[in-house]
Amino acid sequence: MTGHQDHRPGGAPRGRTAGRAPTGRRPHRLSRTTRALLAALTGAVALTGCAQPDLFLGGAPPAPEEAIRIVPGDGARGVRANGRLEVRVPTGRLERVEVNRTSGGGRQPVAGRISRDGTIWRPVSDSLELGARYTVDAVALDGAGRRTSRRTTFTTFAPAHRVLGFYSPESGTTVGTGLIFSLVFNRPVVDRAAVERAVTVSARPAVEIAPHWFGHRRLDFRPRTRWRPGTRLTVRLRLREVRTGPGSYGVQHKTLHYRVGRDQVSVVDVARHTLTVHRDGRLLAVLPVTAGNEDNPTYNGTMVILERHAVTRMDGDTVGFGTEYDIPDVPHAMRLTRSGTFLHGNYWASPRVFGGLNTSHGCVGLKDIRGGGPDTPAGWLYRNSIVGDTVEVHNSPDRTVAADNGLGGWNMPWSVWRAGGARH
DSSP, rough: OOOOOSTTTOOOOSSSSSSSOOOSSBBBBBHHHHHHHHHHHHHHOOOOOOOOGGGGGGGOOHHHHHSSSESOOOOOOOTTTTTTEEEESSSSEEEEEEEEEEEEEEEEEEOOOEEEEESSSEEESSSSTTTTTEEEEEEEETTOOOOEEEEEEEEEEOOTEEEEEOOSOTOEEEEEEEEEEEEEESSSSHHHHHHHHHHEEESSSSEEEEEEETTTTTEEEEESSSOOOOOOOEEEEOBTTTTTTTTTTEEOOOEEEEEEOOOOEEEETTTTEEEEEEEETEEEEEEEEEEOOSSSSBBBBEEOOOEEEEEEEEEEETTTTTTSEEEEEEEEEEEEOOBBBBEESSSSSOOOTTOOOOSSSSSSSEEETTTTTTSSSSHHHHTTTOOOOOEEEEESSSSOTTTTTTTGGGGGGGGHTTTTTTTT
């Protein structure tokens, strides 16, 4: 199954998702590039999914765009600081609204309130931050008690010649040992060596950390091997007044701190339909899963959990699958690639597929219940995972995930990684 957004701020999900097609992958039915183009033509930024349509249970939910109305519109760009931000339901009530802002200060939640009658959410502040990307996740219940979820994104106006590096997670987060620190810039960087000198990543205890550029917009940092548990990471962004190209300058002057938690590695064996979880070298669990089907196999290789969603929407129409699936409330979803590979809960498939059949459109599904159960296999994995945890996929007929798809840099040999620095 697949879902959400592309590599760049304001981009879209995996091919499998709207936006940029994943690299290094052979085509199925339509080529990945063709699917991505179809998705881009639709203008959709919604998530994609991995459902097996003939196994889906229940009637079609109401259209999320009608059930939950969000301003600014999905995919809006250049929204001004005084632009209106609002989530509203014409009937029923809002159950949950989460809004996050990604900007030069990292990913931050936006404070807001749901009205007493439950029909409208507004932010506490009436001013939007310029040069930022906003993500809105809303869940509502209609009069019949049916749950609908919707995700939208929009970006605000960025003043000319202002260069920002977007990063996630936010400073102060405890992360897994597989985290690669990644900066994605809002504009191409011409003088990559100058930017590289202005960004430093250090660790305590000390290890060698090397930068690697993916094109002119993305700069990643990683050590030779995964971080040691308990390591303290410090990232210094000294980009203010740094000339990044003709007439363009950085604006950030920040110090970020992260703590590396326990070492957890989950191994997916596609042929055996299992997910085995080890923490600090100790076996925690072996869970039955369903992975990508023959036409849409799951990527092989080492991936890293990028983000976690208690519930999210996955829509096949965003990637050229038409009406094959549109699941508004996929529970316990954890993103593995920017192109849309997820670990997630699956409540619509027959129990026989878990541990026995591969039926998804590329994601790895675990048994769950509608709404997400805390004690289901998916709920257990979600509760015991954090951003930065490592996930390895073996025995899939597909190729190894590309190094720039999510935090796939662990699949690149150390010598090749080090050679990707601007000052190497």
